[in-house]
Amino acid sequence: MAQNVYDNPDFFAGYSQLPRQVHGLAGAPEWLAIQAILPDVKGKRIVDMGCGFGWFARWAREHGAETVTGLDVSEKMIARAMADTSDPAIRYEVADLEVLELPEASFDFAYSALTFHYIKDFDRLVRMVHRSLRPGACFVFTIEHPIYMAAMHPCWWSDKDGRKTWPVNRYAIEGERRTNWFTDGVLKYHRTIGTTLNTLITAGFAIRHVEEFAPTADQITDNPGLAEELERPMMLLISAKR
Numbered sequence: 001m002a003q004n005v006y007d008n009p010d011f012f013a014g015y016s017q018l019p020r021q022v023h024g025l026a027g028a029p030e031w032l033a034i035q036a037i038l039p040d041v042k043g044k045r046i047v048d049m050g051c052g053f054g055w056f057a058r059w060a061r062e063h064g065a066e067t068v069t070g071l072d073v074s075e076k077m078i079a080r081a082m083a084d085t086s087d088p089a090i091r092y093e094v095a096d097l098e099v100l101e102l103p104e105a106s107f108d109f110a111y112s113a114l115t116f117h118y119i120k121d122f123d124r125l126v127r128m129v130h131r132s133l134r135p136g137a138c139f140v141f142t143i144e145h146p147i148y149m150a151a152m153h154p155c156w157w158s159d160k161d162g163r164k165t166w167p168v169n170r171y172a173i174e175g176e177r178r179t180n181w182f183t184d185g186v187l188k189y190h191r192t193i194g195t196t197l198n199t200l201i202t203a204g205f206a207i208r209h210v211e212e213f214a215p216t217a218d219q220i221t222d223n224p225g226l227a228e229e230l231e232r233p234m235m236l237l238i239s240a241k242r
């Protein structure tokens, strides 16, 4: 059974206050960059893995998706997604991506945002997603950037001018990483960029686009706190095709 930290009441309360959960996709600085690599969702049967509050599911339906299946291991996240959605073409289900099996060739587009770094067996998941897509279908996902994950330990340092620096530790040592975020000991899994991309290629995907998200100058003007994202990549955005 996967860790299910989003059902921890303290974690859930803190997480629910993040701008990206209060304002939805517009509160996620990487959303514009994601949109640039999304396929046209019109008429597509979509699966959203780690759907959270269902922001993407609702956006996809507003943009013409035929159906969206939103899956998440957290009962609290799914309950909130259901409460915020009144659309019979969106189906939410509690499901653990570590063991999930989807029917073969049943989706036209697979999507996931900021979830796969919680998954231990990425190889199994990617092969399963490949089987679940019809030939030619797209797979777009975002994860915490492996450099960001590796820079989390032992946290940042300061240079001689007191500026934060971001050492990368144990980058080549893949596997468990623990971090304190709303609660202690949140479990994530670090994989190098090479492993991430090669897992997709080995499963039969063609890589279409790889984006190491950095905010634009306009975004930093609007939200100066985003300048930190120029110091090291925080998110990795990948588009692949079956």
Ligand SMILES: C[S@@+](CC[C@H](N)C(=O)[O-])C[C@H]1O[C@@H](n2cnc3c(N)ncnc32)[C@H](O)[C@@H]1O
Binding pocket: 002, 003, 006, 020, 049, 050, 051, 052, 053, 055, 071, 072, 073, 074, 077, 095, 096, 097, 098, 112, 113, 114, 115, 118, 119
């Ligand atoms: C950072 S949130 C992202 C939520 C949503 N995709 C978004 O962008 O707003 C990560 C989500 O992944 C879910 N998750 C973590 N591990 C999971 C697993 N093993 N199976 C299914 N969902 C999982 C969490 O419950 C949480 O809702």
